[in-house]
Structure formats: C-alpha cells, structure tokens
Amino acid sequence: xxxxxxxxxxxxxxxxxxxxxxxxxxxxxxxxxxxxxxxxxxxxxxxxxxxxxxxxxxxxxxxxxxxxxxxxxxxxxxxxxxxxxxxxxxxxxxxxxxxxxxxxxxxxxxxxxxxxxxxxxxxxxxxxxxxxxxxxxxxxxxxxxxxxxxxxxxxxxxxxxxxxxxxxxxxxxxxxxxxxxxxxxxxxxxxxxxxxxxxxxxxxxxxxxxxxxxxxxxxxxxxxxxxxxxxxxxxxxxxxxxxxxxxxxxxxxxxxxxxxxxxxxxxxxxxxxxxxxxxxxxxxxxxxxxxxx
Amino acid sequence: xxxxxxxxxxxxxxxxxxxxxxxxxxxxxxxxxxxxxxxxxxxxxxxxxxxxxxxxxxxxxxxxxxxxxxxxxxxxxxxxxxxxxxxxxxxxxxxxxxxxxxxxxxxxxxxxxxxxxxxxxxxxxxxxxxxxxxxxxxxxxxxxxxxxxxxxxxxxxxxxxxxxxxxxxxxxxxxxxxxxxxxxxxxxxxxxxxxxxxxxxxxxxxxxxxxxxxxxxxxxxxxxxxxxxxxxxxxxxxxxxxxxx
Numbered sequence: 458x459x460x461x462x463x464x465x466x467x468x469x470x471x472x473x474x475x476x477x478x479x480x481x482x483x484x485x486x487x488x489x490x491x492x493x494x495x496x497x498x499x500x501x502x503x504x505x506x507x508x509x510x511x512x513x514x515x516x517x518x519x520x521x522x523x524x525x526x527x528x529x530x531x532x533x534x535x536x537x538x539x540x541x542x543x544x545x546x547x548x549x550x551x552x553x554x555x556x557x558x559x560x561x562x563x564x565x566x567x568x569x570x571x572x573x574x575x576x577x578x579x580x581x582x583x584x585x586x587x588x589x590x591x592x593x594x595x596x597x598x599x600x601x602x603x604x605x606x607x608x609x610x611x612x613x614x615x616x617x618x619x620x621x622x623x624x625x626x627x628x629x630x631x632x633x634x635x636x637x638x639x640x641x642x643x644x645x646x647x648x649x650x651x652x653x654x655x656x657x658x659x660x661x662x663x664x665x666x667x668x669x670x671x672x673x674x675x676x677x678x679x680x681x682x683x684x685x686x687x688x689x690x691x692x693x694x695x696x697x698x699x700x701x702x703x704x705x706x707x708x709x710x711x712x713x714x715x716x717x718x719x720x721x722x723x724x725x726x727x728x729x730x731x732x733x734x735x736x737x738x739x740x741x742x743x744x745x746x747x748x749x750x
Numbered sequence: 751x752x753x754x755x756x757x758x759x760x761x762x763x764x765x766x767x768x769x770x771x772x773x774x775x776x777x778x779x780x781x782x783x784x785x786x787x788x789x790x791x792x793x794x795x796x797x798x799x800x801x802x803x804x805x806x807x808x809x810x811x812x813x814x815x816x817x818x819x820x821x822x823x824x825x826x827x828x829x830x831x832x833x834x835x836x837x838x839x840x841x842x843x844x845x846x847x848x849x850x851x852x853x854x855x856x857x858x859x860x861x862x863x864x865x866x867x868x869x870x871x872x873x874x875x876x877x878x879x880x881x882x883x884x885x886x887x888x889x890x891x892x893x894x895x896x897x898x899x900x901x902x903x904x905x906x907x908x909x910x911x912x913x914x915x916x917x918x919x920x921x922x923x924x925x926x927x928x929x930x931x932x933x934x935x936x937x938x939x940x941x942x943x944x945x946x947x948x949x950x951x952x953x954x955x956x957x958x959x960x961x962x963x964x965x966x967x968x969x970x971x972x973x974x975x976x977x978x979x980x981x982x983x984x985x986x987x988x989x990x991x992x993x994x995x
Contacts, residue, residue, distance in 0.1 A: 545831035635852035
C-alpha cells in the first residue's frame with residue numbers, strides 16, 4: 458500500500474471539504490438556513506469555470522475567478538429567492554430548507570437541460586509536476602488545490618476577524634436578535650454572507666474538478682460531505698469544521714485505499730454518529746470553553 | 751434661548767398597542783420623553799415594560815400606533831416579522847439595552863463595544879467612545895480581549911450597557927439593569943447609568959425596584975396592565991398608592 462498517496466489524498470480532500478463545510482456552517486449560524494442548494498451552487502460554478510475556460514482561455518486565474526464569481530452570484534440568487542421573502546415568517550427554518558431543496562432540484566435539472574448529461578473537464582490549473590515532501594509524493598494539482606484552499610480560507614477568516622463587515626457577520630452568527638439591536642440589517646448582511654459562502658463553494662468546485670469532473674449532479678456528494686462535516690464540527694464553528702474536515706479527509710483516503718471507494722460514505726457516517734454520540738455539540742463542544750448564553 | 755425651549759421631544763408614542771400572537775400586552779399607550787431627561791418606568795413583572803421597549807424597537811410580535819423618534823415616524827402597523835425594521839430604528843437613534851443582556855458570547859469585550867458603534871459617525875469616533883465607556887465601567891478595562899462568554903453576570907451587564915452607550919443614540923432604553931445581579935452590583939450599575947452625560951439625548955430605565963430609582967431620575971412613570979399609570983417627578987414625589995399594582 459502506498460502511504461504517501463493516502464496522505465496526499467487525505468490532505469487535499471480535507472482542504473476541499475473543509476472549504477465547503479465552512480460555507481455551510483457560516484450560512485447556518487448567521488442566517489439559520491440549511492442551504493440545500495449548496496450542491497447546485499457548486500455544480501453551477503463548475504460550469505461557470507468551464508465556460509470561462511472555453512470562451513476566454515484555459516488560464517488558472519481566469520478559471521478560478523470565474524468559478525468563485527459564479528458561486529458568489531449563485532449564492533446571491535439563492536438568497537434573494539429562498540431567504541429574503543421568508544426569513545421573518547413563521548416556521549422559517551423548515552420552509553427555508555424546503556425552498557433551497559427546491560432550488561437545488563430545479564437548478565440541477567436546468568443544468569442538465571442546458572449542458573447535457575456528459576461530464577465536462579476543466580483544464581489542468583496547477584501543471585503536471587510532482588514534489589516529494591518528507592517522502593510524501595504530492596502531485597502539482599494536489600499541492601495547488603490544498604494551498605489555494607488554505608490561502609483563500611485564511612484570507613476569508615482574516616477578513617472576518619478584522620473588517621467591519623466581518624464583525625457584522627460574526628455578530629449575526631452569535632446572536633441575530635442582538636445584531637439587529639446594534640443596527641445590523643439582517644437582509645443586507647445576508648447578501649454578503651451568501652455571496653461569500655457561494656464563492657467558497659465555487660472555489661471548492663474548481664479545486665475538486667481537478668480530480669473529478671463537472672456534471673449537473675456533481676454537487677450532491679460534496680454537499681452531503683460538507684454538511685456532515687459541518688454537523689460533526691458543530692454547526693457555526695470554524696475550527697470545528699476544519700478539524701472535522703481533516704478527520705473525514707483521513708477517513709476517506711484510508712477507506713478508499715483499504716476497503717474500496719464504495720464504503721466511504723458508510724464509514725464516514727459511522728464516524729460522524731460515533732462523534733455525535735460522544736459529543737452532541739460536535740467537535741466545537743470540546744473546543745469551546747465559553748458558557749452558552 | 752432658554753433651557754425650556756431646548757426641551758426637544760425625543761420620543762412621542764401615540765396610541766400604541768402591541769403584543770404577541772393573540773395576546774395584547776400594550777393598550778393604547780401614550781408616552782412623551784424629552785431631551786436631557788432620565789425617566790424611570792416602574793411596574794410589576796408582566797405588565798408590559800419590556801414589550802413597550804421592544805415595540806419601540808420594532809421587535810414585538812405585532813404592533814400598531816405612532817412612534818416618533820426624534821421627529822421621525824418609526825412606528826408601523828405590523829402583524830408579523832418582528833425585527834424586520836429594527837436596524838433602521840436603531841440607525842435613527844435608538845439604543846435598547848435589553849433584558850437578559852443579549853450578548854454575542856464569542857466576541858471579545860472590545861469587539862462588543864465596537865459592534866455597538868455601528869452608525870457611521872459612532873464608528874469613526876469609536877476609540878474615543880471606548881475610553882468614555884471604560885471611565886463609566888472601569889472593571890472592563892482589564893477584560894478588553896476576553897470573550898464575553900467567560901465573564902460573570904455583572905461584567906456581562908456592564909458589557910451590554912456599554913455596547914448600548916457606544917451608539918449615536920438620542921434615546922436610550924434600559925430594560926431592568928439590576929435584574930439578576932447582587933444588590934450591591936445592581937446599585938453600582940444604576941449609579942453608573944446616572945453618571946452618563948445625556949447631552950441632547952434621553953434615557954428611560956425600566957425597573958421593578960422603585961427604590962433603586964427614587965430620587966435619582968427626573969420623573970417616574972408607573973406601568974400597570976399595559977397602560978401608564980401615575981407619574982411622579984422630583985418636585986412632587988410619588989405616593990405609594992399611585993404605583994401599587
């Protein structure tokens with residue numbers, strides 16, 4: 458068995474799924490919305506990146522920017538359709554879940570109708586070389602995917618720590634009621650949250666398309682994984698999502714090597730059930746020392 | 751100009767009714783608050799003090815009636831959607847320090863105070879304002895970088911009040927500042943609120959404990975069953991029967 462291959466895969470998957478999980482986690486904790494359309498945004502940005510590579514040129518910055526921007530636009534679209542009209546109505550969380558699920562179903566069919574069922578592949582973004590780090594052979598696409606995910610996520614998190622808009626989003630994540638009391642508009646902020654998380658989905662989509670393909674339903678599995686990582690990490694906790702992503706990345710790489718790819722979701726959910734049985738609040742419950750409300 | 755003509759009407763509530771679902775808590779209430787004054791609102795638990803404050807902020811379940819804040823109409827007839835317009839009311843100059851503090855438990859004390867200064871002018875002056883808040887609540891100075899979730903109840907109350915005082919508000923509504931605190935700490939919190947320089951703004955403090963406010967505020971209004979009842983100023987102290995529920 459090739460250990461370095463397993464480790465390299467684990468790292469790459471952890472970075473990509475972590476990006477998705479943070480997006481889902483942010484949406485849930487700031488807007489109270491479980492965004493079931495996240496997989497659709499993911500697939501949509503894959504197609505956005507593909508169109509850009511076909512019509513503008515297969516350059517790395519062009520493809521990545523196109524993917525991220527399409528994701529952001531998709532996020533804003535979902536927000537305008539599924540959050541703005543119902544967020545202050547009774548039963549909003551359930552209705553939001555159903556509304557985003559509907560967007561996801563309709564959207565995926567539209568993609569199928571428009572682009573056909575054949576999978577598209579994105580151009581290679583990070584070249585074809587490979588480097589050996591401490592005996593672990595990393596191919597260029599894995600290094601590129603991991604590094605760009607880490608760098609962009611770090612930038613996003615730093616922005617959330619230091620900027621005024623970031624303070625706004627964090628305040629809304631912790632207490633939406635109090636946020637409106639200090640003059641933070643839920644509707645305005647929701648657009649920045651959804652554009653941001655949509656952009657994260659776009660990034661993950663472009664990066665994952667380096668290993669897989671872009672197809673109308675390519676977003677479903679990554680969304681399920683992102684959602685389960687977010688759950689495992691404790692919804693709303695960024696460090697929890699990162700640790701959850703690492704655990705699930707390792708699990709996925711090991712399972713697919715030792716048992717075979719078809720068992721990945723089984724071991725993954727067994728692991729999540731185990732963790733939630735021990736710590737119902739997820740990994741965040743272990744990390745968080747602050748008292749609840 | 752005389753001091754009398756400078757008495758601007760900061761808040762004018764006309765015929766306000768508000769409640770939650772089928773329950774009507776506030777009944778056709780009228781209330782005027784003038785600039786520079788500190789008003790105590792006393793009444794028993796469940797008689798509508800908090801609902802009145804929340805209705806002014808647009809956070810009650812439903813409401814109707816006119817609310818003029820600094821001459822701008824912020825009252826709406828609303829049957830649902832609590833909080834939909836709250837941020838707009840807040841930007842018009844309302845600072846509500848709610849019951850139960852409503853803190854952001856993961857933000858540090860400093861970030862909290864920053865979050866209180868969300869109107870553009872307050873944001874620019876926030877360094878200066880933070881210094882002013884630390885003068886009012888000195889214990890916070892050592893805790894600036896601590897997440898609020900780790901503070902004690904009294905410290906949280908200071909953070910919550912400090913956040914409200916950071917704002918560019920013309921009306922401060924303080925809901926039960928002494929609730930849940932040890933009597934000594936409660937008294938010091940009230941004393942700190944009395945030390946705030948109001949300038950052109952006004953402050954309304956809701957309390958169950960009349961004794962904490964008596965002799966310290968400009969007038970005391972009683973509230974009973976969703977209506978205002980009995981009023982006493984410093985000049986004509988309150989008779990105990992005017993406020994008995």
